[in-house]
Amino acid sequence: MNTPYNEALGATLIERTKRERIVLVGVTLPGHNDDDTEAGLDELALLIDTAGADEAGRVVQRRDSPDHTWYVGKGKAEELRDLCLAVDADTVVFDNELSPGQQYNLEKLLGRTALDRTAVILDIFAQNAHTLEGKAQVELALLRYRLPRLRRGAKANLSQQRGGVGSRFGGGETKLEVDRRRIMRRITKLEGDLRELQHTRHLQRKSRSRSGLAAVTIVGYTNAGKSTLLNKLTQAGVLVEDRLFATLDPTTRRLSLPGGEPVLLTDTVGFVRRLPHGLVEAFKSTLEVASSADFLVHVVDCAAPDPDGQIQAVRTVLSEIDALSVPDLLVFNKADIAPDVAAEFVARHQGSVAVSAHTGEGLDVFLRVLGDRLRAITAVVELLVPYDRGDVLAAVHREGEVVSTFHDTDGVRVRARLADASAGRLAEFVVHSA
Numbered sequence: 244m245n246t247p248y249n250e251a252l253g254a255t256l257i258e259r260t261k262r263e264r265i266v267l268v269g270v271t272l273p274g275h276n277d278d279d280t281e282a283g284l285d286e287l288a289l290l291i292d293t294a295g296a297d298e299a300g301r302v303v304q305r306r307d308s309p310d311h312t313w314y315v316g317k318g319k320a321e322e323l324r325d326l327c328l329a330v331d332a333d334t335v336v337f338d339n340e341l342s343p344g345q346q347y348n349l350e351k352l353l354g355r356t357a358l359d360r361t362a363v364i365l366d367i368f369a370q371n372a373h374t375l376e377g378k379a380q381v382e383l384a385l386l387r388y389r390l391p392r393l394r395r396g397a398k399a400n401l402s403q404q405r406g407g408v409g410s411r412f413g414g415g416e417t418k419l420e421v422d423r424r425r426i427m428r429r430i431t432k433l434e435g436d437l438r439e440l441q442h443t444r445h446l447q448r449k450s451r452s453r454s455g456l457a458a459v460t461i462v463g464y465t466n467a468g469k470s471t472l473l474n475k476l477t478q479a480g481v482l483v484e485d486r487l488f489a490t491l492d493p494t495t496r497r498l499s500l501p502g503g504e505p506v507l508l509t510d511t512v513g514f515v516r517r518l519p520h521g522l523v524e525a526f527k528s529t530l531e532v533a534s535s536a537d538f539l540v541h542v543v544d545c546a547a548p549d550p551d552g553q554i555q556a557v558r559t560v561l562s563e564i565d566a567l568s569v570p571d572l573l574v575f576n577k578a579d580i581a582p583d584v585a586a587e588f589v590a591r592h593q594g595s596v597a598v599s600a601h602t603g604e605g606l607d608v609f610l611r612v613l614g615d616r617l618r619a620i621t622a623v624v625e626l627l628v629p630y631d632r633g634d635v636l637a638a639v640h641r642e643g644e645v646v647s648t649f650h651d652t653d654g655v656r657v658r659a660r661l662a663d664a665s666a667g668r669l670a671e672f673v674v675h676s677a
């Protein structure tokens with residue numbers, strides 16, 4: 244496997260020949276209970292499975308505050324070391340965020356790689372990035388994560404020699420200064436590349452908004468069924484997998500609503516609880532498809548253990564990228580396997596709908612509601628189109644929804660719902676806007 248950031252570190256990655264065995268560690272801090280910690284560890288287990296490793300055991304502890312040196316207490320850290328030996332674990336992963344110092348101390352004590360949740364998420368993103376932009380964004384996030392963790396003289400351990408999740412985040416650096424400078428240069432280069440890619444993306448978006456179509460972006464927790472929904476509605480052929488973060492790069496397809504008005508529907512990267520801030524920062528340009536959309540379709544997995552928590556986590560990320568003000572529609576998915584939960588959530592969230600992107604159940608209602616909601620946010624304008632401008636009339640019909648037409652003496656008076664972009668482009672024919 245060739246991950247993008249090897250180049251930056253001059254490291255050679257060994258093929259993943261075996262699945263790593265990982266011990267998970269969760270700490271319950273004040274304000275949380277043990278169930279929260281277990282739920283966090285269940286999700287971490289899914290994350291490490293997606294990253295290509297197996298859970299070999301769990302350790303939990305309740306604490307008033309993290310220990311400065313090891314995060315857990317000394318006794319617990321020693322217990323962790325014994326467990327690692329007993330179950331032959333390669334790596335330990337904390338569900339909580341470790342400081343570079345804690346990570347270093349733990350690795351010394353345990354004799355194995357110690358990672359946190361952020362590192363695992365970064366690793367999954369690294370495996371799933373395919374486009375130039377996606378790869379650059381992941382590499383940037385990884386290097387920013389790695390920079391404060393570079394250190395002198397730490398011994399390469401077993402899992403580092405084998406490759407795998409641990410090898411890409413642990414220590415093992417000797418040429419400290421050289422590496423640090425090289426990484427900083429690479430970060431600057433990537434930031435420049437990304438600015439350029441973002442500029443291109445803005446130009447593309449501009450030309451798209453000139454098309455006058457409303458931009459609808461599908462958002463939601465990872466594995467909620469966003470890509471399945473896009474595929475079902477538009478035969479987009481986006482990869483669908485029962486794993487986290489299957490999609491990183493946005494895909495856009497044209498979709499005609501029941502009223503005939505076309506919209507642009509975009510599927511993009513999923514969110515997760517405590518999505519590392521550095522990653523959100525690095526993925527700003529990808530996430531812009533949410534903040535710059537006219538409308539968001541928020542897909543929720545009803546079969547997930549805690550749909551409410553997932554809705555909240557998605558909204559937290561949306562607020563981080565300034566997308567909370569974009570109007571949204573909650574879509575409760577997987578109603579085929581969790582019909583009771585779906586019904587309960589629809590009853591609780593006014594205006595929401597239940598669907599199964601898999602069977603297609605409920606999609607007719609979804610499309611009708613989506614059309615209604617979009618109509619409610621697009622203004623009705625009145626245009627006076629001269630009789631010799633059949634092209635303008637055609638554009639109004641193509642891009643908007645015609646409410647009424649009246650053949651007047653000086654041309655056709657058309658009342659139509661038009662997205663702002665269309666109305667702007669046809670401004671010279673607009674005689675009245677509501």
Ligand SMILES: Nc1nc2c(ncn2[C@@H]2O[C@H](COP(=O)(O)OP(=O)(O)OP(=O)(O)O)[C@@H](O)[C@H]2O)c(=O)[nH]1
Binds near residue numbers: 463465489514579599
């Ligand atoms: N039973 C059932 N399974 C579904 C439904 N929608 C999606 N799935 C399954 O859920 C899993 C995730 O679906 P995706 O469409 O890849 O989910 P996503 O939200 O795009 O996920 P990421 O791109 O990884 O964030 C796949 O195994 C799908 O087959 C549904 O309505 N019913």
Ligand SMILES: [Mg+2]
Binds near residue numbers: 490511
């Ligand atoms: Mg997807």
